[in-house]
Amino acid sequence: MASAAEHYENLLAGVYTWMSGGSGARIDANRAFFAARGITPRGSGAALDLGCGSGFQTIPLAQSGFAVTAIDLSEKLLEELKTSGVGLNIKIVRDNLLNFSRHTTGLVELAVCMGDTLTHLSSVDEIKRLISDIHGRLEDGGRLVLTFRNFTGELPHGERLIPVRSDDSAIFSCFLEYEPDFVIVHDILYERGPAGWGLKKSFYEKLRLSPPNVVKIIEAEGYRNVTLEEERGLATIVAEK
Ligand SMILES: C[S@@+](CC[C@H](N)C(=O)[O-])C[C@H]1O[C@@H](n2cnc3c(N)ncnc32)[C@H](O)[C@@H]1O
Numbered sequence: 001m002a003s004a005a006e007h008y009e010n011l012l013a014g015v016y017t018w019m020s021g022g023s024g025a026r027i028d029a030n031r032a033f034f035a036a037r038g039i040t041p042r043g044s045g046a047a048l049d050l051g052c053g054s055g056f057q058t059i060p061l062a063q064s065g066f067a068v069t070a071i072d073l074s075e076k077l078l079e080e081l082k083t084s085g086v087g088l089n090i091k092i093v094r095d096n097l098l099n100f101s102r103h104t105t106g107l108v109e110l111a112v113c114m115g116d117t118l119t120h121l122s123s124v125d126e127i128k129r130l131i132s133d134i135h136g137r138l139e140d141g142g143r144l145v146l147t148f149r150n151f152t153g154e155l156p157h158g159e160r161l162i163p164v165r166s167d168d169s170a171i172f173s174c175f176l177e178y179e180p181d182f183v184i185v186h187d188i189l190y191e192r193g194p195a196g197w198g199l200k201k202s203f204y205e206k207l208r209l210s211p212p213n214v215v216k217i218i219e220a221e222g223y224r225n226v227t228l229e230e231e232r233g234l235a236t237i238v239a240e241k
Contacts, residue, residue, distance in 0.1 A: 001184075004120040005073045007204040011187055013076035017054045019165045019172045023084060030114075031060035037238060041065045043109040043139050050097040050130075051117025055081035055090075061110070062088035069104055071097050098126065101133055109142040116234075118148040118214075119206040127209070128217050135221050138241040144223065146237045150230060151176075151183045151208040168192070183208055211235035 002010060017023050034040070034057075041047075045067050049058045052070035054077045062068045067089040072078055078092050085092070093103045097113070098121075111134045121127055134144055155176060164172045169192045177184040186203040214237060215228050223239035230236070 002202050002204050004204055007187070007202050008074040009076065011189060011200050011202040013074045015170065015172060015189060016077060017080060018170070020056070021165070023054060023056065023059075023080075026056040027059050030057050031063070034060060034064065037145075039064075039110065039143065039145070041109065043142065044107060046104070046106065046108040047110040048100055048104065048108050048112070048134075048137075050100055050111065050113040051115070051120065052081060053077045053115065053117075055084055057112050057114050058090055059084060059088065061112070062090050066110065067091075069093060069100070069108075071095055071100055071103065073097075098130060098133075101137060104137065107139040107142070108137055109139045110145070111138065111142075112145040114145060114147040116147070116149045116206070118146055119151065119209055121207060124207070124209070124213075124217075127207075127214070128221075131217055131221050131223075135223065135241060140241055142241045144218070144237075144239045144241075146214065146235075148209060148211075148214075148235055149206070150211055150233050150235050151178075151206060152210050154178050178208075179205075181208055182206060209235075211237065 020026050045065060047061050047066040047068045049068055049070045052058045052072045058068050058070040069091045070081060071093045078094055082092055160176045162174050164174060171190040173188050175186040182205040184203055185206055189200045190197050211228055211230060215226055218226050218239045223241060226239040228237050
């Protein structure tokens with residue numbers, strides 16, 4: 001089984017921005033997401049983007065005035081962010097997001113871990129540790145934002161092969177297999193080259209996180225005003241210190 005880092009380097013990072021619908025659309029959607037929740041710099045202006053990828057959250061946060069520390073393991077995706085983030089107040093760090101506190105000095109007013117990054121961690125214990133470490137680094141009134149897929153239910157047989165995106169030169173789909181605590185995600189990519197269609201495939205694990213359980217972990221850590229929304233299988237949690 002590939003680790004998340006290997007899976008991104010071998011297959012996913014090269015097509016991540018394309019298969020997500022393109023950076024412009026994703027950045028606009030996240031700009032609207034933050035605006036709808038009144039997430040603009042009010043305190044120190046320091047923000048953390050944990051598992052930033054190519055910057056779908058980092059870019060709109062930096063454009064709205066945050067100084068963003070953007071952390072990810074994928075060299076390819078961080079290269080994309082380096083290009084699209086020119087001129088913005090972004091510190092790019094290649095490391096495990098669990099080590100975020102090594103890369104910040106002082107407190108931050110916002111920490112985001114969005115776009116299903118949380119399910120890439122290895123265990124609920126790692127998530128508890130992350131939520132606790134973030135609490136220790138947030139200013140009073142600072143906010144934590146998590147978005148992740150709810151894989152606790154199982155898609156029926158016949159619905160587990162999911163077409164993601166295709167065009168004249170590439171076809172991307174994924175297939176889900178369920179284990180008690182994890183879903184095994186098989187990513188399947190056909191790309192058209194000079195010699196015809198070529199197949200790349202790789203699989204990795206994602207945690208089957210229950211959104212209400214994540215809320216309990218957050219509340220037990222002492223966060224307040226914790227809200228949970230779920231739409232089309234995507235959980236959004238916002239909490240305040
Ligand atoms: C589904 S992508 C989300 C990226 C971005 N937040 C978005 O919404 O597009 C998950 C990202 O988390 C990164 N990632 C996974 N596990 C990580 C870890 N332990 N530390 C740092 N980055 C990690 C991957 O490299 C990938 O860029």
